[in-house]
């Protein structure tokens with residue numbers, strides 16, 4: 001019974017950690033695939049970011065992190081400030 005409880009708790013924990021590893025940001029100004037690449041590159045330059053997938057049609061970039069390095073929305077916004085795109089507040 002204890003083993004089952006432990007299994008359950010670790011399952012819930014891993015799910016919540018997984019959720020914390022994904023971030024979605026709304027980006028202003030993307031209009032084509034080239035913009036997507038620039039946004040993705042800027043996000044990837046932030047330490048701890050594992051992947052970035054931008055979509056200009058929805059104006060969204062989905063970022064996943066390595067789950068070890070804390071990645072703040074501020075750090076991503078700062079990296080994007082260097083491009084022509086900005087995080088929608």
Ligand SMILES: [Cu+2]
Nearest residue numbers: 031032034035
């Ligand atoms: Cu473009």
